[in-house]
Amino acid sequence: MSLARARADSVVATALRLPFAVPPAVGMGPFLKATVAVVDGDRAWVSHDVGNLDSAAAIAAYEDTLARLLDETGVAPRAAGHDLHPDFHSTRLAQGLGLELELELGLAPVPVQHHQAHIAAVAAENGHPGPLLGLALDGFGLGPGDQSWGGELLYLDGAGYARRGHLAPLPQPGGDVAAREPWRMGAAVLHRLGRGGEIAARFAGQPHAAMLEQVLDRNLNCPPTSSAGRLFDAACGLLGLRPVAEFEGQAPMELESLVTRPRVMADGWTLEDGVLDLLPLMDTLPGRDPADGADLFHGTLAAALVDWAAAAGVATVGLSGGCFFNRVLTRLVAEGLAARGMTVLRHGRVSPGDPGVSLGQAWVAAQTVA
16 A cells, blocks of 8 residues: 655644553544544644545545654554444555554554544543543444444543443434434434324425324334434424534534523433433424524533433543534533533543544554553
């Protein structure tokens, strides 16, 4: 395999000090907003974002960035952390690096779950050496057994992690298309509430609304997800806000912009065996004014997340994942956890979204081979 070395400008976007020294490793990054990262000793370097790996040009830029990052830092990695998804170019490249360089460097491909990488990244950025709890909230990351994760409570200790809890799963009618059509997630909530008969009338302007109740009844192409991003979409769908979006995350961004005075519905959630369920809150959203719903949704979700994390009994909590671009949610959760006497780790120099994943992958991979 040949990795081009083209431009002279630096690819390092962020350089960090790590909490302790580790063997050299590389993090291959995600599929969306891809970066690569390397760690060596107590130093880490994260590249700039090369975009989504969905075109030949993006893949070429990504491979060039990887090669130049290794050249600039002089790191000869012993491990390559990569996503669990087998079809990502970064995964295949990590495995290829392992085959090519195994004899020369002893490099080993290390699969790292997406949300584990998110929380590992916030730990590494903050120089946190020990165990921590993590709230990882985003749109999608592949979990074990090909599960769709995205609303996770994880416990990290070194290179290992345990899933302490997750958001109650919702079906995604139509699969990935639901990420661009929030009305579908609203319909999924109505169906789970036993109000599926309302779907056709409430979403009458959508071409497939009339058949969606039957689709949900039969569980046809409705993969379950614990995604916090899809929960936000469901709230938008139920409030009639941006039923069809131009890009993933557009509707939740508009929902955040409507918040003025977040408030808490005291009985708006349930928590059982680590599963956090916002169904009582969601039941109140249909027909509500969108601005009023935005206040209620943000305040209640944040309070529920604080209760969820506090119940786990771990003193330090890391916040990561694309949902923490939401400043209202981040502030409310961080303040709520601090009021419970917990230490909160947040991103500052590294993105809470997918560009930060490569750092977490490298950090986990390095500790795996330490």
